[in-house]
Amino acid sequence: MSQDQSKIPQATAKRLPLYYRFLQNLYASGKQRVSSQELSEAVKVDSATIRRDFSYFGALGKKGYGYNVKYLLSFFRKTLDQDELTKVTLIGVGNLGTAFLHYNFMKNNNTQITIAFDVDEEKIGKEVGGVPIYHLDELEERLPEDVTVAILTVPANVAQMITDRLVTKGIKGILNFTPARLNVPNHIRIHHIDLSVELQALAYFLKNYPQE
Ligand code: ATP
Structure with missing residues (x-):
């Protein structure tokens, strides 16, 4: 992970792969946005925690719109160094x-x-x-x-x-x-x-x- 991610709390960091996997599935099924409520039900993490987790990365849910799946996915890929084996x-x-x-x-x-x-x-x-x-x-x-x-x-x-x-x-x-x-x-x-x-x-x- 790059340096600015060193500020992410460990509890948050542990949930990242979970979010990432779910978002990949959403993206594959053609979904373009997702609310913290939907995410919450799918990954079984309460939505306040999800919003707080995402705020550490400056991501950026909009009321009544939710999160942009593609943006989140590219963000997570970088954060988790998914390109690095x-x-x-x-x-x-x-x-x-x-x-x-x-x-x-x-x-x-x-x-x-x-x-x-x-x-x-x-x-x-x-x-x-x-x-x-x-x-x-x-x-x-x-x-x-x-x-x-x-x-x-x-x-x-x-x-x-x-x-x-x-x-x-x-x-x-x-x-x-x-x-x-x-x-x-x-x-x-x-x-x-x-x-x-x-x-x-x-x-x-x-x-x-x-x-x-
Ligand atoms: P598992 O616990 O995975 O269900 P198992 O019941 O088939 O395994 P274990 O006796 O737990 O077998 O051993 C797991 C594996 O570890 C076996 O393939 C065994 O040959 C191997 N093993 C045993 N001792 C060593 C050792 N010192 N170094 C490397 N491998 C070992």
Whole structure:
């Protein structure tokens, strides 16, 4: 992101990809404008928050007209650096890793898994979803300098050891799908997604705080 976006609050920044995806769909369906109310219903963020978020970019809804979809879209594309590809490595081509390689985030044209690693001889040397799989022993030698993000879908007990190697190799961000809590230097960003905890939390909320 460019410098003037550094003022955008993190909570707002996290919603940008959500807005962006929805606006792309709107644009594809030929819609030229959208109100904050419509956006709100589609992305499930209240419209006051949307208006506040958009005001950080100086965008510019008009009363009774809404936002111009094409303008917003080009604005978001620049803001999210959609034209700049972030290359990603995936470590651990198990069930979850395999699903990610097949999916490969094709709808975000700014992120792409380009190389994967595992230790299972059955998987090494093969491709899944067009992505080559190498032995983890070759991580240091094979991982290209321009790969800045890693997705971890390995067993939890090896996650820290792999993280240390990724950090030494210069990775900037890690999307951690293992339940392990990882120690990293301050300049590395980790996003932690524990699917089973999320699912349990959802089930708990449904039981204890049923919605009307
Ligand atoms: P998932 O958790 O994705 O459903 P799974 O149940 O198929 O996977 P796991 O045992 O969790 O299998 O392992 C995930 C993948 O991580 C496997 O492909 C396994 O070979 C790989 N793996 C295990 N240890 C390592 C390691 N040290 N480095 C890299 N990959 C590893």
